[in-house]
Amino acid sequence: MSEEYEVHGPHDHAVQHAGHHDADSFGSRMAVITAVLATIGALCAYQSGNSENLALYYKNEAAIKKTEASNQWNYYQAKGEKQNLAELGAALSPGNSDAHTKFVADVDKYKQQKEPIRAKAEAIEKEVLDNDAKSEALLHGHHRWAQATTLIQVAIALCAITLLTRKKWLRNLSFVVAAAGVALGALAFFSA
Template structure:
């Protein structure tokens, strides 16, 4: 005859006891709030990093375009110097000679070549300004996202301290800091 005896250990007793009694609702609520705050903080941190990366991208593009514009202006200046030399040759050569006609043709050629180069250089400079403006706006947004992340992290720390101390005023303070963090995140989101 096989009879089985069940021996309960301390763990089994604790599990059974917890099943019959309600868990601490304060601790449960604070744990959920902390998890929600951690999620919001992660999203803000992601947006902060994304804004910073885009700001650096546009700043880099501005630097590249600035170099291109400088190259175009140098090219424009070289054509201008060639035009000046051709004008000097035209002025020093006797009129109605082949050399005089060649220098006059060169002056006209360099004048015509300079205009598209100047227009291209000015167009590239506008791109530089546009990329710089985008970079500055994104960097400003990055600062807002970083401030929101910091406030959310402080709120998480306050929730942890609240859970340990069970002080209602500390819980309320964590809600105020949370609200400030969410508002800062909303400002960053809507100003982007």
């Protein structure tokens, strides 16, 4: 009868040896830190995109309102031109004629019609300023969120390099960069 011999290679020995020892606690901690940083980075990236979208929304609203205000000012100007023509007609017509009386009534009518149009145009211009201010504030927040996301991504890359090199100074640097990213994210969150 032939007996088979099992020959173990270096890989088999390494696998058996690894199974008998404790897991790599340094690597495990760095993997958990990387996962936490990736989660925080994803949240910051979402907030960055959300802030940017809202900033664009308010900027678009400001542009629409600016057009509405321009239309109101054009309407106001048209009423003013009609008023000027009525004043001219009143000045050129004889003082006791029916035409003169009609022109004077038209002047008063156009004066009364212009005031609400002017008030509406000014109110719309205020909305334009409000929407522009909201857009600028949100865009500033977007920049903070984007900076936080970038720092957290750099910290994740440093964690990966730390796993390869096992350098404690590199691990500490990744913690500092991550802390700066989290601090910027907190600043963006509380300034919103």
